[in-house]
Amino acid sequence: MDLNDLILSDNKWSVNGNFLMFKKLQNIPVCYIEDDIIYIFLDARIAKEIIRFTKSLMCKKLCFYFTTPKFSNPKGVENLEYEILYHYLFSYANSVFFYGFRKIDFDLIDNMVKWSEYSNTFHLVKSAFQAVNKKVQSKDWYPFTITKHYNYNEEIREDFNSLYRHIQISKIV
């Protein structure tokens, strides 16, 4: 498999070393290939392009997983498996990815469970889920007008209440 075959019909896509890049002010890495599996960086900076790219991979019926954009840094990452699982769930809470993947009928959580089985890291899912869920359900109080303020909208918060059940079901299936 070659990275040049994955380029979409646009002038802004290019290949630099082992990475496929998309230009938005600067070149931002999109994906790389390892053992005939495509790893896409779930980067919120180019969220629309990532959704468009996953749709093209779905049409080609290729095997792909997602990773954290931290991993594109040559410095490296500590606790890589946990960071990837955390970033899967953190991106799922992002409204652009949440509604974008729903629009193209792609299940991000199912992909996460498949990756955790592939790398034998399913035991880390629960701790990552608890950390992200705490962030999603958190609320602030305005001091003078006594009103709540959530960082995430109601639909995403309700989805996170039953998300761990969805993870367990997709593991069994």
Next chain:
Amino acid sequence: MVKVIRDREYRRYVLEKKLYYRLEKLTYFTYSFYRFKGINGYTISKPIVSDYIGSDSYKIFKTISTTKFDSRDKTKYSPNGMYGRSSYDRSRKVKNTREYDKCEFFKLLKEYGLK
């Protein structure tokens, strides 16, 4: 002298160039106690220009037209708009332009008493 009309592609290029220049200034001082937190949810000690995409400063810098007092209200690099408002406007006397056709159309409306 032939007047070159700036199209949409050119205006986008100028906006991107200006945006890059503004964001680059933010990278000069990165020694903050509260480190920069990008849109991906993790902190970065020494951010580069592409790390600022999606941040508040990126959105603010994109909407500002100019920072200079004399060109703040100008519609730069656009041929549309009122005559004489900016130096890039098309004249109404030049034929086969949208502005010329609009003037002719209003003249016809006045002739027939529709306006």
